[in-house]
Amino acid sequence: MSHTTLPKRIAIVIDSLSGGGAEKVMLTLAKGLQARGHEPHLLVLEPAVEHEVPVDIPLHFCFGANEHNLDSFWRLNGTVAKLKNFLTQLQQNIGRFDLFLSNLHQTNLLMTHTGVSPLYCVVHNSMDEELKRQRKLGPIAWLEMWRAQKALNGQHLIAVSEGVADELRQSTRIMPASVTTIYNPFALAEIRAQAELIPEDLPKGDYLIHVGRFARQKRHDVLFAALKQMQHNLPLILLCSNRKKAQKAITKFGLQQRVIVAGFQQNPFPWIKHARALVLSSDYEGFGNVLLEALALGTPAISTACPHGPTEILTGNLAQWLVPRRDPVALAKKLDQLLDSKPDVTDAEILSKVTLDTIVQQYLALIADE
Known part of the structure; x- marks a missing residue:
């Protein structure tokens, strides 16, 4: 019998709980652990919270709102000492953690210096691609990313694809020290239930949807260029937080009449469910959560075949909806083809591999292996 039948106390450590994919994934995991009788604690470096955190999951802020640049070269030692002290105090108050799960670069850099164990660092994205992107932002940005990645040397890592x-x-x-693949967890029944809560501003007719930050990685420029080449003239809805930047790009492409920026939605699922198709035009992804959410809601998805994630989600019959990266003409053709054929995606193979139960068991197995 596995040790994991006893309740486990698990620390999920992350930069913040502002609206990102890694944050959402870890909240889902925390809820799944708790529902199965375990005791997850969210340890958040900076007190920034956009996601809804269930009141019965303990939330601890490691640093104050006025403490910035925690991982800067000249502050690192002091920050690590403070964090170590915080973790010691916390464990004296509540008991020892059976597992530490560290997420995102700043947190990974700090946690790997604290010496706590057992520690696993979750890698949510392509490290090579992220380093390339930082190089374009200048030598300091590149050096900071390189240093955060080097901190993973000799560590136990979890890859999301x-x-x-x-x-x-x-x-x-x-x-x-080790690399384990654990896909992101999805509470499929909850996603489907939330999709039934129709917001008043949901469009009435057919539309395409893109969900994700307005960032270079997501290549909205490729998507906008593809829209102009399409035969179908469906509107595109963007669920992203940086409205100003999005609007500027939409104007540049002359698509003001066709692209609607609906902003960040706490509940994106009704928007995804009622779309004719979800489209992802990224240069790279860690996994591609929104593709999976679309399939779970019966919405066809098209994605660039970027190195990680989408090719593991759109498999079998769905692989025909992958297109080469940075190719607006191919993307336009594929979108037109999908709109003509209305594919049925309800039997997507990936759905059985990412259920909350399955993923919770895989995380708990890390403790059993200790």
């Missing part, structure tokens, strides 16, 4: 795992194993920059 097989693609990310392969990249970590082949890396010349770091030598991990």
